[in-house]
Amino acid sequence: MRELRVTPIKNxxxxxxxxxxxxxxxxxxxxxGDAVTSTVTVAMHVPSQAMGWKDIVxxxxxELGGRELDKIALIAPTATVNVIRNYNVAEKRPLALPDRAVxxxxxxxxxxxxxxxxxxxSSFVVRSKSPLxxxxxxxxxxxxxxxxxxx
Amino acid sequence: xxxxxxxxxxSIRDFSPADIQLVLRTARKMVPIAIGEKRSRxxxxxxxxxxxxxxxxxxxxxxxSAMARLGGRAxxxxxxxxxxxxxGETLADTIRMVxxxxxxxxxxxxHEGAARLAAEFxxxxxINAGDxxxxxxxxxxxxxxxxWDEKGSFEGQNVTLVGDxxxxxxxxxxxxxxxxxxxxxxxxxxxxxxxxxxILEQVKEKGLSFRAAHRLxxxxxxxxxxxxxxxxxxxxxxxxxxxxxxxxxxVDMEVLRDAKRGLIIMHPLPRVTEIAPEVDRTKHAVxxxxxxxxxxxxMALLDLILGEGA
Numbered sequence: 184m185r186e187l188r189v190t191p192i193k194n195x196x197x198x199x200x201x202x203x204x205x206x207x208x209x210x211x212x213x214x215x216g217d218a219v220t221s222t223v224t225v226a227m228h229v230p231s232q233a234m235g236w237k238d239i240v241x242x243x244x245x246e247l248g249g250r251e252l253d254k255i256a257l258i259a260p261t262a263t264v265n266v267i268r269n270y271n272v273a274e275k276r277p278l279a280l281p282d283r284a285v286x287x288x289x290x291x292x293x294x295x296x297x298x299x300x301x302x303x304x305s306s307f308v309v310r311s312k313s314p315l316x317x318x319x320x321x322x323x324x325x326x327x328x329x330x331x332x333x334x
Numbered sequence: 335x336x337x338x339x340x341x342x343x344x345s346i347r348d349f350s351p352a353d354i355q356l357v358l359r360t361a362r363k364m365v366p367i368a369i370g371e372k373r374s375r376x377x378x379x380x381x382x383x384x385x386x387x388x389x390x391x392x393x394x395x396x397x398x399s400a401m402a403r404l405g406g407r408a409x410x411x412x413x414x415x416x417x418x419x420x421x422g423e424t425l426a427d428t429i430r431m432v433x434x435x436x437x438x439x440x441x442x443x444x445h446e447g448a449a450r451l452a453a454e455f456x457x458x459x460x461i462n463a464g465d466x467x468x469x470x471x472x473x474x475x476x477x478x479x480x481x482w483d484e485k486g487s488f489e490g491q492n493v494t495l496v497g498d499x500x501x502x503x504x505x506x507x508x509x510x511x512x513x514x515x516x517x518x519x520x521x522x523x524x525x526x527x528x529x530x531x532x533i534l535e536q537v538k539e540k541g542l543s544f545r546a547a548h549r550l551x552x553x554x555x556x557x558x559x560x561x562x563x564x565x566x567x568x569x570x571x572x573x574x575x576x577x578x579x580x581x582x583x584x585v586d587m588e589v590l591r592d593a594k595r596g597l598i599i600m601h602p603l604p605r606v607t608e609i610a611p612e613v614d615r616t617k618h619a620v621x622x623x624x625x626x627x628x629x630x631x632x633m634a635l636l637d638l639i640l641g642e643g644a
Contacts, residue, residue, distance in 0.1 A: 220384050295446050296445040296450075302424060
C-alpha cells in the first residue's frame, strides 16, 4: 500500500491542485504564521496526474470562505477547495475569479487615491482572467505584480 | 432628459463618439455667449463648486467664467492651503459637505482617481479638472473642439503628437479619443519619452495604423494637426541631455518650411521654448484660440449637465 504523505484531517479545509511552488503564497494569503491555533500541513511538489506537479495546503479546524477564496483565486485559479467535516468532504467550494477584486489587492501606484487615508476599499477591474490582468478602478493603472500586492 | 443630465465627467473614456460630437456642437453654439455678444441665463440659480486642491488658474478661471456666462455662480477654493484639508479632512468628507452647497462639483486634485472617489460620495455631478497624472477630460474635449472647429472633421486627418508622450497625460487622453474618432496618428518623441505600449495597443485594436518617428522633419510634410507638448526638465537626470533633446523638438520657421498650408499647431500651454515666438504670427498657430476654447467647451458641458435641456 502506498504510504500517505499527508494524513487526512478531521475538520478544516483542504486546498488541493495549487500550482507547484505557490503553497507559501497561499499561506501568506491565509495569514498563517502569526497567531495560528490549529495545525497547518503543507505538501510541496507532489506528483499530480492532471498537473504534473502540485502543492497542497491543509488547514485544520478552519473553514475558508469569501475574500480568502477570492484571494486564492487570484493566484491559483485552478486550485480546489474542500471543506472537511468529520473526515468527509462536506462541501466543495468553487474558486471563481470575481469580475472585481474589492479589498484584496493594494494599488502599486503610490499616488493613487486608494493609497491615501480615505474611507474606501481598493477595487480592481479584472480585464482578463487568463492571463490575469487587473486594472485599478480609481487610477486606471494595470497592476503588474499581482501576487506581491495581495492585502 | 438628455444622456448628459446630471452626469459625471471623470474620464474621456466615458464618452462615446456621439457624446463627443454633442459636446462639440453645443460648444459652437456657446461661442457668441462666451465672447459676450449674446446673453444667457440658462444656469441662473445654479451653483458650481470649484475645489482646487492644487492651483490651476487657467482651468479654474475658465470654469468660473463659463458658469458666469450662463448666469450661474461659482464658489470654491484655489489651493488646499487654509482649508479643512489641512486639518486632515478626507476628500470623501469634503465632498459630502460641498454637496449640500452646490449643484455640481469641479475637482482638481493631486492624486490619481480622486474624481472617481468623489463621484462615489455624492449624487451631484462631478467634473474631473485633472487628477494627478491621471485624467483631464475637459482639456481633451477642448483640444478636440479646436481640431474639429479648425479642420471641420476628424476622419482622415493626420494628427502628429510631439514631445513628452510618455508622461504627458494630455496626449494619452487625446490619442485615445482621436483613435475613437478615426484620425491617423503620428508620434514624435525622444526614444526615452515614447508613447506607452498600452496606448499603442488601443490604436492597433481599433484597426488603425500609426507612425512613430524621432524627428519632426520626417513627418511634418504629411501633418494636418501638430500637437506640441512640453518636455519637462525633471525627466532628464543630465541637464545637458535635456537641452539637447528639447532643442531638437522645437517648432520654428525652419521646421515649418515643408509644412502644409493648412497645418494647425496646438499646445496645451504654458509653453516654454517648444514653439518659437515667430510662429505665433503664422496662420498655423491656433494655441491661443485653443486656450479661449476652454470657455465655450466648459459652458457646453455645464449646460448639458445642469441646464434646462438636461
